[in-house]
Amino acid sequence: xxxxxxxxxxxxxxxxxxxxxxxxxxxxxxxxxxxxxxxxxxxxxxxxxxxxxxxxxxxxxxxxxxxxxxxxxxxxxxxxxxxxxxxxxxxxxxxxxxxxxxxxxxxxxxxxxxxxxxxxxxxxxxxxxxxxxxxxxxxxxxxxxxxxxxxxx
Numbered sequence: 001x002x003x004x005x006x007x008x009x010x011x012x013x014x015x016x017x018x019x020x021x022x023x024x025x026x027x028x029x030x031x032x033x034x035x036x037x038x039x040x041x042x043x044x045x046x047x048x049x050x051x052x053x054x055x056x057x058x059x060x061x062x063x064x065x066x067x068x069x070x071x072x073x074x075x076x077x078x079x080x081x082x083x084x085x086x087x088x089x090x091x092x093x094x095x096x097x098x099x100x101x102x103x104x105x106x107x108x109x110x111x112x113x114x115x116x117x118x119x120x121x122x123x124x125x126x127x128x129x130x131x132x133x134x135x136x137x138x139x140x141x142x143x144x145x146x147x148x149x150x151x152x153x
Contacts, residue, residue, distance in 0.1 A: 008042050
């Protein structure tokens with residue numbers, strides 16, 4: 001069982017832009033498997049469980065909660081603001097709040113041999129008040145999944 005938190009800056013005024021740009025690596029495992037949240041303008045909390053049922057079989061589950069670091073800045077999915085119909089996910093007034101949403105993830109990794117691995121990852125993103133305010137009620141939960149086979153050589 002683990003608990004993790006991340007804070008990455010955001011926001012700007014007439015003379016400064018405050019952003020953390022993760023230029024290298026991926027936030028995939030750090031900020032949820034659905035990949036809707038980047039490491040910019042975020043307050044993130046994760047509660048997770050990882051269990052190794054056998055030496056070659058690992059299961060994990062995690063719950064993530066996302067808030068904007070600066071509610072007058074945008075919701076970043078990577079190094080740019082996420083897009084929505086009619087514009088971007090940003091409310092310069094801050095009136096839409098800072099609750100981006102939450103995410104529930106499940107993953108299974110099975111090492112078939114020392115060289116071969118099968119992984120199944122899935123996640124559900126539940127939009128928060130910030131996202132709902134900017135999409136005028138046209139927001140639904142997002143379900144994502146990935147099945148992969150890896151061969152080392």
